[in-house]
Amino acid sequence: MEVMETDVVIIGGGAAGFFAGINLAASNSAVSVLILEKSKQVLSKVKISGGGRCNVTHAEFDPTALANNYPRGYKELLGPFHKFMTGDMFSWLEERGIELKIEDDQRVFPVSDSSQTIIDCFENEAKRLGVVVKTNAGIDKIKKLEGQDYSWELKGKEVHAIAKRVIIASGSSPKMWRLIESLGHDIIEPVPSLFTFNVKDKRIENLSGISLDAEVEVFTTKDRGVSKQKLQSLHSSGPLLITHWGLSGPCILKLSAWGARIFQELNHQFQLRVNWLPSHNIESLKTLFEELKTTQPKQFLYSNPIEGLPKRFWQSLLEHIDIDQQLNWSNISKPQIQSLAEELCAGEFHVNGKSTFKDEFVTAGGVNLKEIDFKTFQSKVRSNLFFAGEVLDIDAVTGGFNFQSAWTSAYICAKHVSGTL
Numbered sequence: 001m002e003v004m005e006t007d008v009v010i011i012g013g014g015a016a017g018f019f020a021g022i023n024l025a026a027s028n029s030a031v032s033v034l035i036l037e038k039s040k041q042v043l044s045k046v047k048i049s050g051g052g053r054c055n056v057t058h059a060e061f062d063p064t065a066l067a068n069n070y071p072r073g074y075k076e077l078l079g080p081f082h083k084f085m086t087g088d089m090f091s092w093l094e095e096r097g098i099e100l101k102i103e104d105d106q107r108v109f110p111v112s113d114s115s116q117t118i119i120d121c122f123e124n125e126a127k128r129l130g131v132v133v134k135t136n137a138g139i140d141k142i143k144k145l146e147g148q149d150y151s152w153e154l155k156g157k158e159v160h161a162i163a164k165r166v167i168i169a170s171g172s173s174p175k176m177w178r179l180i181e182s183l184g185h186d187i188i189e190p191v192p193s194l195f196t197f198n199v200k201d202k203r204i205e206n207l208s209g210i211s212l213d214a215e216v217e218v219f220t221t222k223d224r225g226v227s228k229q230k231l232q233s234l235h236s237s238g239p240l241l242i243t244h245w246g247l248s249g250p251c252i253l254k255l256s257a258w259g260a261r262i263f264q265e266l267n268h269q270f271q272l273r274v275n276w277l278p279s280h281n282i283e284s285l286k287t288l289f290e291e292l293k294t295t296q297p298k299q300f301l302y303s304n305p306i307e308g309l310p311k312r313f314w315q316s317l318l319e320h321i322d323i324d325q326q327l328n329w330s331n332i333s334k335p336q337i338q339s340l341a342e343e344l345c346a347g348e349f350h351v352n353g354k355s356t357f358k359d360e361f362v363t364a365g366g367v368n369l370k371e372i373d374f375k376t377f378q379s380k381v382r383s384n385l386f387f388a389g390e391v392l393d394i395d396a397v398t399g400g401f402n403f404q405s406a407w408t409s410a411y412i413c414a415k416h417v418s419g420t421l
Contacts, residue, residue, distance in 0.1 A: 001160045006034040006132070007421050009154055009163040011139055011176065013037025015046050015403055016389025017169035018122045020410035025129035027418035033131045036159060038138035038173075043119045045171070049403070050107070054115035056093065057086045057407070058400040059106040069401045071193070071258045072364055073394030076374050077405060084411045086404060096121055105250070107399050134159060142166070142179050144382060151384050165417050169388040169410065172363040176391065180367060184381045188393040190365030193260040194253050195354040197272065199246030203320050203347070207242045210310050214240040214251055215275040218259065226265050234259045237278060242313075245355055247272075254397045256354070260364040268354045274347045277307055285341040289332065297330035317343050362402055366393040377413035386413040 008024060010017045013035050021033045035042070049055055060066045063081035067074040090100060090108075098121055099111040110117040126133060137159040145151050150162040170176035177187045218234040220226070234255060241249030256263065263270065277285065288306070292299070302325040305314035318325075321339045323332075367387055371380050379385040389406040396402045 004034060004159065004161040005150065006032045006161060006163050008033050008165045008167065008417060009152065009161055010035045010167045010169055011154070012169035012171060012173075012389070012391070013039075013042035013133060013135065014169060014171050014389065014406075015043065016171075016391075016406040016410040017167070018043060018126060019407055020167050020169060020388050020414045021131045021133075022122065022125045022129060023411050023414035024418050025126075025131050027415055028421060029129075031418055031421050033129075034161060034163070035126070035131060035133045036137040036139060036154070036156075036161070037133065037135045038156075038170075040135055042133060042135065043122060046118055046122075047115050049115060050109060050400075052115055053109050053113045054118045055107050055109060055400040055403065056100070056118060057089050057108045057404045059086065059102040059108055061085070061087050066401075066404070069399070070394060070396045070405065071260065073369065073392070073396075073405065076369050076372070077394070077408065079374055080377075080408050080412055084408045088411075089404065089407050092407075093118075093121070096125065105399070139176070139179065142183060144183070164421060165384045165386065167386040167388055167410075167413055167417065168391055169406075171390045172366070173391070177366065180391070183379075183385070185371055185379065186368040188365045188368055190363040191260050191264040192354065192356075192362075193257045193364040193395045194362040194398055195256045195356055196243065196248035197246045197252055197256075197351045198268075198353040198355055199272075199349050199351055201349055203316050203349075204242050204246075207310075207313055207316060208244040209242070210313050211239050211241045211249060212276055212310070212313070213238065213278060215278045216240065216251060216255060217273050218255070218262075219271050219273055220266070226262055230262055231270075234262065240274070246351070247349070248355075250398060257362075257364075257395065257397045260395075263354070268351065270351050272349045272351055274349060275345045276309070276313075276347065277344050280307075280345055282338075282341045282345045285345055286337055289329070289337045289341065292329045293332065298328050300326065300328050301332070302327070317347075362390070362395050364393070364395050366391050369393050375412075376416040377409050378416065386417060388413050 010021050017035055021035050024033050066081055067077045100108055101111050102108055139154050139156045141155040143153040152163045152166045154161045181187050215237040218231050236251050236255035238251040239249045240251040305311050377386050388409040394405050
């Protein structure tokens with residue numbers, strides 16, 4: 001097999017790998033760049049992101065506020081976000097003819113609503129700048145060649161290359177993590193992040209598709225080896241979607257990201273307390289119900305949901321606490337008022353496992369952040385070795401944040417590498 005000689009090898013043809021390669025070549029036209037992708041297709045995660053629309057970033061333009069969306073990496077990303085963040089990504093894409101739009105939830109998409117727009121842009125830029133892309137080019141061995149200009153040797157079944165610099169942008173790849181470990185790096189054990197909750201409960205079993213703004217908190221009735229203090233720190237709010245398997249939506253996905261390691265310790269078995277009416281608590285709802293006894297005594301509860309709750313949802317809760325369809329507000333008892341208020345503001349559900357979020361698969365784990373220089377994204381363990389994207393122990397809540405950390409890390413390491421060659 002012919003040995004390919006190049007200035008920089010980038011392992012991984014995904015979002016971070018392509019963005020690093022493009023910015024490397026754009027910064028220094030004399031630098032030769034080779035992207036090695038193990039599969040048949042590049043940018044596959046970009047393709048499926050945002051339901052095929054590609055949620056490229058999030059409309060948050062303050063570095064500190066942006067960093068707060070990263071359960072792992074928020075401290076380390078503060079400095080990098082001051083160098084390249086969301087506004088810079090806007091400019092980068094718009095300079096290349098990609099129009100963007102900000103949706104109501106602040107997620108950012110191409111106006112075309114097609115991830116292919118981003119893929120075409122990246123592939124065209126790579127081709128224009130002379131970046132070589134090789135697919136079906138998985139790496140089996142990485143060796144540091146001490147004291148040589150071409151200080152890295154990479155081998156796989158279909159590729160043999162030597163390079164002056166290596167950027168690893170391989171995403172959540174167990175095989176690559178093992179290779180990185182062999183180079184002396186510590187790998188934080190990966191666990192799933194961004195997942196939905198499996199909940200089998202009669203209260204929600206026929207309500208798939210209903211979405212409500214809610215507040216949720218985690219608790220447990222048994223000693224499961226996780227401190228109560230840790231559990232009490234796990235709470236979230238926002239749109240909650242009822243699905244045929246349980247609970248999803250931004251509220252749940254955000255909670256899954258922040259609690260990824262704790263949920264792994266609990267084997268994804270825990271209790272969830274839900275307030276379906278965040279503007280109320282139990283006492284304020286009891287007061288409202290007492291007022292309704294006076295102001296709308298003849299009104300039947302079953303056919304008149306309160307506070308704009310979806311009718312099917314409201315009726316399901318009434319059936320759960322055995323409130324008759326013919327009951328009106330004048331006849332509701334104090335125990336019934338208490339039960340209904342508790343159900344709406346502190347309903348308890350048992351979570352029994354998780355499901356992968358269909359638009360993204362994200363892990364918490366990867367290269368230990370203590371071993372990275374975040375001014376350059378260079379390894380502190382091996383010289384001329386860099387990391388970008390999800391291969392690092394960095395992950396975020398849903399909404400374009402994981403892509404933004406990929407763009408930021410790729411851009412910064414590309415700029416540094418280009419200046420050293």
